[in-house]
Structures are given as C-alpha cells and as structure tokens.
Amino acid sequence: MSRFSVFFENIQRDIKTYVFLLLLFCLYRGAFIWIMQSYIEPNTGMTDIALAMWAGFRLSLKSAGVLALLSFLVCTMSNVFVPKLKTTSIRLWLGGLYIAVLSILFQARFPYYNAFHVTFNQNVFNTMNDDVYALFITMIQEYNLPVRLLGALVILYFLYFLFKTLLKSPNYPLPQFTTKTQHLFFRVVVIVMIPIFMLFMRFGGSFNYNHSINWENGAITKSSFLNEAILDDMQALYRAYAVHDRMAQGDQISGIHKEKIREYSKLVAGNNVESDDLTPYLARQAAGAKIAKPRHIFIVIGETYSQWPLMEKFDKLNLANGLKDIIKQDDTAYTQAFLPNASFTAMAVTALVTGLSDVSIPVNYQQRSYEQTYITALAPQMQKLGYKVDFWYGGFPSWERIKDFTLAQGFDHFYSCADFGAEPDNIWGTKDEYIFQALSKHLDEEAPTVHLILTVSNHPPYNLDLDKAGFDAAKIMDGLPEDQKNNKELIRKLGHYWYMDKVVHDFVKETKEKYPDSLFIITGDHSDRVNVTDTPTPYERYTIPLVISGPGITKALLPSDIAGSQVNIMPTLIELLAPKGFTYYSIANSLTKGNQIGFNNDYSITPYAIGKITNPTDYEVFNHGDLSKIEAAQDSSQDKISMMRTLSWWLLVKGNQL
Incomplete structure (x- = not known):
C-alpha cells in the first residue's frame, strides 16, 4: 500500500473513534440528566x-476532538x-483507556454532584491536602465505591466491545482516478479538510471566537443543574484545572505581611481593641446620614468604563x-x-x-466564600439598613460562578439574561439595554432595594449593530488622531463604549424621572482594553470614573483631595445614608472622610499621582500642586x-480568627 493509502485508511478509523467518543459524551450527559x-x-x-x-x-x-x-x-x-507498523492494537488500547x-x-460524577451541587471543580485538587485514607473509607461507606467501580467495569466491557466492532467495520477504499491531476486534487482536498475540521471542533461547532462555546459561557439555561450537566467530565476537569491554576498564581503575593496582622488590625481600628477576632478591629461607627x-x-x-x-x-x-451629562448635574x-x-471583571x-x-x-x-459571608460583605450590611439586595448581570450565571458566589455572600436574588428572557447577543450575554429594561420592570414591585448591575456589551467580540443603536461614526472620527481616522476596527470598538454610555445615561435619566428618590453609583470594572493612542499614560490607561448622583448629593460631597478604588x-455608601452610630465593617475608608489612596494588583493612586506599587518613586503626576503634598501622599501609600x-x-x- 502507498503511504497515502495507509493515511486514508487510518483517518477513517480516527473518524470512527471521534464519532464514538462524541456519542459516548452525549450518552453520559443524557443519562446523568x-x-x-x-x-x-x-x-x-x-x-x-x-x-x-x-x-x-x-x-x-x-472533548472528543x-x-x-x-x-x-x-x-x-x-x-x-x-507503513508496515500495525497500529490496530494501539488504537484499541487507547480507545479502551478513554x-x-x-x-x-x-x-464519580454522581456522588460529587450530591456533595457539592456542581460537577468537577477546583475542589478535586483539595484531595492532595486532605486525609486520603479517610476519603477512601468515606467513598466506600458513603458512596458505594465498590459498586460504582463494578458498574464502571460492566459498562467498560460493553462499550469496548462496541468500539472494537466499530473499528473493525469496513473502510472505504482509496478512490481510483484516471488522471494524475484527479489523484492530486483528491489528496489535496483530504489534507486541507483536516485542519478545517480541527478548527471547527476547536470552536465547538464554529469557525471563530464570536460564535464559540467554552466552559465559561456554556451555561445558557435557567437551570443551575442543567448548566452543570452541559459540561462533560473532560470540560469539568478542565474548568477545575483552570480555576486551580488561577488560584495557584496567588501563592506569592507582594505586600502581604502575615506577621504584622495584629499591628495592622490595631492600626485600622484606630483604638486599643484587644481581641483574637478581627471583627471588632474592623468595626466602624457611621457619622450620621448625609442624605435622605x-x-x-x-x-x-x-464593562471597561474607562476614565x-x-x-x-x-x-x-x-x-x-x-x-458627562450626569456629572454636570448639581446632584452629582x-x-x-x-x-x-x-485588571479583570471578576x-x-x-x-x-x-x-x-x-x-x-x-x-x-x-x-470559604461559600461557607459564610465575609464580615465586610456588602449585602448583609445593606440588609441591616432595611434594603433587599439584588445582582443583575447581562451574561450567564456560570461565568466565574457569579450566581453561586453572590448568593452565598448574602444577595437576595440573582438575575442573568437567562432569567429575564433576553436573547444572548454574543458569547458573553445580552445587550446592556435589555438588562436595564428588565430591571426597570422589576422596580414597580419592590422597595427599598439595592441593585448591583454588571454590564457586558462593551466587550469583545464587539458585534453590536451600532447603526441600529443610532451610532454616528463621523462624530468620533473627528476626534481621532490623523493616523487612526480610517481605523474601522478601532471605531467599532469605541462605538461599543458609546453604546454602553448611552444606555447607562438613558437608564439614569428615566429612573430619576420615575423614582426621584433614587441614588446612583456608576463606575467601571476595569480599563486598559481600548485606547486611541499606542502610548497612553498610566492615568489614561488604568483609571476608571466614580460618579455618585441623587437627591442630597452635591459637588462638595467628595473632597478634592481624595483617591480610592x-x-x-461600600463604606462610602453606608456613610451617606446610615444613621449616626450604625455599626458596619470595612477594611477601607469612606471617600467622604478624605481617603487618599486607591490601588489594585499593580498600581496605586493618590489625589495627585499614579504609579507602580513596586516602584513608588516613579509616578505620573496628573493633579499638579504642592510638591510636598504629592511626595507625602506617595510615602504614606x-x-x-x-x-x-x-x-x-x-x-x-x-x-476572622487571629
């Protein structure tokens, strides 16, 4: 046989293997449901x-791919x-292993789901830190390990027989052609189809990122159980690995001084508290409501609401x-x-x-986030003030476990695009306007409430119908640098920022008219995704706005010499509306009290300058003034x-325990 004949015969066996595995994944998913x-x-x-x-x-x-x-x-x-190598037994061995x-x-999926109400997640890695013997005994006594292994062996024997029969089924012979051109054309077609097929599998039945599916955006139903069932065991294990890897990257963290925990606890308390519990150190007393x-x-x-x-x-x-229109109002x-x-939304x-x-x-x-609420958490503290606290998200509830996480941290309700019936606009979720439409309808029924809202539209793949939304590209082009005026890709990305900004503005305006006794806090999740220059300054690249608007708010509410993150x-919100003496818990200060530092994983900001945390003497001054104040703020940060x-x-x- 020629080498191509060998290749043609083998790829047919590969296709049989692929189809068998794909059907097996689907069979197990259906059986699990x-x-x-x-x-x-x-x-x-x-x-x-x-x-x-x-x-x-x-x-x-x-997974099958x-x-x-x-x-x-x-x-x-x-x-x-x-060509003389006999690979039949190797292929059978691999198939049997799969x-x-x-x-x-x-x-294993059944007892795991019973225990955690999820399919495999990062907890599978906790085995290495646990009592392995105790786990083994528990698996025998509590989860019928011997019976389950016996069941797996019976299924294995039956499925292996089917797989072996499928592999031994006849293959199509290599077609014979009358001319060399036809021979060559056929071979080229076969070879070219292989990477095309791989690409199709890579994106889960698509050819591009825009229409792809992965474990982060695959939860598209209203049912938490079905959203977990969507993940086959390979995808669930990949999720476990990805999350564990992210957590492992936090092992070495700069700026953490565990040996100073008591010193820092007393410093944040500002008094002579003596306790082995962090709670009293983080307790703060509200100064008294500044607004009704x-x-x-x-x-x-x-999403990417940059400054x-x-x-x-x-x-x-x-x-x-x-x-800008909101900011210029007297109540903002x-x-x-x-x-x-x-740097990330989560x-x-x-x-x-x-x-x-x-x-x-x-x-x-x-x-720990699923075992109890943190003493500094938003929802429980706002509930003490008489509010119901809801989370609204335009994407899917499985993203970053956002639904499970917010509910575990005390939120009363969680709403995603699957809950309010909005059709997904891309792989991340629905249009921002649909989030606010659903929320507006919801408001008629409830009071008082706190709504934490996460938008999604200003995010790749940037596929909104901007013309339908009323976007005028010419108004943006006028402000672009000369070398960017014809950059359609950049204009399209900026158009998504314009859309998000318009939707937020319209929601604030309409809600103020209908519910004038409402308070709005507007900020971004992060910046640093789109800029109009290749060399933005750190201030242009990383900062986000913070806007507070509503009855009783004045321009003088936030001192000019403040900074934050x-x-x-949360402490700013509580200091705005809590009665005098109300006890709340926070590691951070309210911005109404003159806070002068904000920071993230890489950068810190004061009222005057921004710079890398690892190099505090090298910073960009954006608010020029007294040099001694600038240096003092940097030194204390x-x-x-x-x-x-x-x-x-x-x-x-x-x-909480020290």
Whole structure:
C-alpha cells in the first residue's frame, strides 16, 4: 500500500473513534440528566433540557476532538512514516483507556454532584491536602465505591466491545482516478479538510471566537443543574484545572505581611481593641446620614468604563457624553482619582460584593466564600439598613460562578439574561439595554432595594449593530488622531463604549424621572482594553470614573483631595445614608472622610499621582500642586496598601480568627 493509502485508511478509523467518543459524551450527559432529574428546577421544561443537550453536544465536540487527536498523532501519523507498523492494537488500547477513564468519571460524577451541587471543580485538587485514607473509607461507606467501580467495569466491557466492532467495520477504499491531476486534487482536498475540521471542533461547532462555546459561557439555561450537566467530565476537569491554576498564581503575593496582622488590625481600628477576632478591629461607627434614605440604590459596574473618554483632551470623540451629562448635574459628585480593584471583571465584582482588596486570590473560587459571608460583605450590611439586595448581570450565571458566589455572600436574588428572557447577543450575554429594561420592570414591585448591575456589551467580540443603536461614526472620527481616522476596527470598538454610555445615561435619566428618590453609583470594572493612542499614560490607561448622583448629593460631597478604588464604595455608601452610630465593617475608608489612596494588583493612586506599587518613586503626576503634598501622599501609600492587603488576605485564607 502507498503511504497515502495507509493515511486514508487510518483517518477513517480516527473518524470512527471521534464519532464514538462524541456519542459516548452525549450518552453520559443524557443519562446523568435522567438519573439526577430530581435536581431539575420545577419551572424547567423540555425546551431547557434540549438546549442543554445541544450546548453540551457542542462542548463535547472539543472533548472528543482532543482524544481523537491523540489517536491521530500516535497511530495515523506513525503509520504514515512506518507503513508496515500495525497500529490496530494501539488504537484499541487507547480507545479502551478513554472508555475506562470516562466511565469511572461518569460514576464519580454522581456522588460529587450530591456533595457539592456542581460537577468537577477546583475542589478535586483539595484531595492532595486532605486525609486520603479517610476519603477512601468515606467513598466506600458513603458512596458505594465498590459498586460504582463494578458498574464502571460492566459498562467498560460493553462499550469496548462496541468500539472494537466499530473499528473493525469496513473502510472505504482509496478512490481510483484516471488522471494524475484527479489523484492530486483528491489528496489535496483530504489534507486541507483536516485542519478545517480541527478548527471547527476547536470552536465547538464554529469557525471563530464570536460564535464559540467554552466552559465559561456554556451555561445558557435557567437551570443551575442543567448548566452543570452541559459540561462533560473532560470540560469539568478542565474548568477545575483552570480555576486551580488561577488560584495557584496567588501563592506569592507582594505586600502581604502575615506577621504584622495584629499591628495592622490595631492600626485600622484606630483604638486599643484587644481581641483574637478581627471583627471588632474592623468595626466602624457611621457619622450620621448625609442624605435622605433613597428608595432605590443602583450600583452600575460598566464593562471597561474607562476614565480617559471623560478627559478634556478627548472631548471631540463624543464617547462619554452620557456620563458627562450626569456629572454636570448639581446632584452629582465625581472623582477622577479612582482605580479598579484589579485588571479583570471578576475582581471588580468581588471587591464590591465582599469589600476585600485584590490579593491575587480568586475570591469567587475560595471555599470559604461559600461557607459564610465575609464580615465586610456588602449585602448583609445593606440588609441591616432595611434594603433587599439584588445582582443583575447581562451574561450567564456560570461565568466565574457569579450566581453561586453572590448568593452565598448574602444577595437576595440573582438575575442573568437567562432569567429575564433576553436573547444572548454574543458569547458573553445580552445587550446592556435589555438588562436595564428588565430591571426597570422589576422596580414597580419592590422597595427599598439595592441593585448591583454588571454590564457586558462593551466587550469583545464587539458585534453590536451600532447603526441600529443610532451610532454616528463621523462624530468620533473627528476626534481621532490623523493616523487612526480610517481605523474601522478601532471605531467599532469605541462605538461599543458609546453604546454602553448611552444606555447607562438613558437608564439614569428615566429612573430619576420615575423614582426621584433614587441614588446612583456608576463606575467601571476595569480599563486598559481600548485606547486611541499606542502610548497612553498610566492615568489614561488604568483609571476608571466614580460618579455618585441623587437627591442630597452635591459637588462638595467628595473632597478634592481624595483617591480610592472599588473597596471604598461600600463604606462610602453606608456613610451617606446610615444613621449616626450604625455599626458596619470595612477594611477601607469612606471617600467622604478624605481617603487618599486607591490601588489594585499593580498600581496605586493618590489625589495627585499614579504609579507602580513596586516602584513608588516613579509616578505620573496628573493633579499638579504642592510638591510636598504629592511626595507625602506617595510615602504614606505603601503602608496603607500593605495593611489592607494583609487584612484582605487574612480574611480570605484564615478567616476572622487571629
């Protein structure tokens, strides 16, 4: 046989392997849903189950592809170079190994879900730090390990027989052609189709990122159980690995001084508290309400709501006219010296939900976050003031475990695009306007409430119909540098910022008219995604706005010499509306009290300058004034950063006890 004949025969076996594995993933998914159907929520219908099976099928295209690729490399390619090599037994051995592993994982999935109400997640790595013998005995006594292994062996034997029969089924012979051109054309087509097929599998039944599916955006149903069932065991284990890897990156954290925990605790308390519990050290007494109690409070976290479009030098871009209009109102305060908690959306959310600074540990994946609320958490403290606290997100509830996390941290309700019936606009979620439309309808029923809102539209793949939204590209082009005026890709990205800003502005305006006794806090999750220059300054690149608007708010509310980050929002809110003497807990100061430091994982900001934490003497001055004040603020920032980081780390890793 020619080498191509060997190749053609082998790839047919690879296709059989792929199809078998894909069907196996789907079979196990369907069996899991059927056996565990008691976990399906009452309002779930057959449409949701079908949707879950379809999304799972697309995800399993990837999983089956990875396993079939190994077979292709080990068997097909080696056989091409050594045509006499007999690879049948190797392929059968690999197939048997795949079936064995998947069958064991299938059996393990049931007790795991019973225990954690999720499929495999980062907790699988905790085994290495646990009592392995105790776990083994528990598996025998509590989860019928011998019976489950026996069941896996029976299934393995049956499936291996089917796989072996499939591989031995006849292959199509290599077509014979009358001319060399036809021979060549056929071979080229076969070879070219292989990478195309791989690309199709890589994106889960698509050819690009825009329409792809992965474990982070695969939860597309209203059912938490079905969203977990969408993940096959390979995808679930990959999720566990990805999350564990993120957490492992936080092992070495600068600015954490565990040995100073008592010193820092007393420093933040500002008194002579003596306790082995952090709680009394973090207790603060509200000075007294500065505004009348709002009926509704809206905290808007705009996706990549950067500060730079608000700067005077970028006025001609007309990007942030909505927020500018809000800022110029008499009932609005605004600070420009403000940083996100970190470089990613999840860290912004966790800062507002828990009140903890970023220390390179994914708070939303810490087991402690699901066992109890942090004493600095937003929801429980606002509930003490009589508010119901809800979270609104335009994406899917499985993203960064956002639904589980917010509910575990005390939020009363969680709403995603799946809950308010908005059709997803791209792989991350629905249009921002649909979030606010759903929220506005919801307001008629409830009071008083706090709504933490996370938008999604100003995010890749940037595929909104901007013309339909009323975007005029010409108004932006006038403000672009000459070398960027014809950059359609940049204009399209800036158009998504314009859209988000417009939607936020319209919501604030309409809600103020309908509910004039409402308070609005507007900020961004992070910056640093789109700039109009290749060399933005650190201030242009990293800062985000903080806008507070509503009855009783004045321009003088926030002192001119303040700076902060997202952990300052919660204490600021409480100091605005809590009665005198109200006790709350925070590692950060209220901005109404003259806070002069904000920071994230890399940068710190004072009222005058911004610079890298690791090099405090090298900074960009954006608010020129008394040089001695600038230097004094920089000098004092390091200790404050270490104090807040150490306290945050301790609460995350150790808990309240010292």
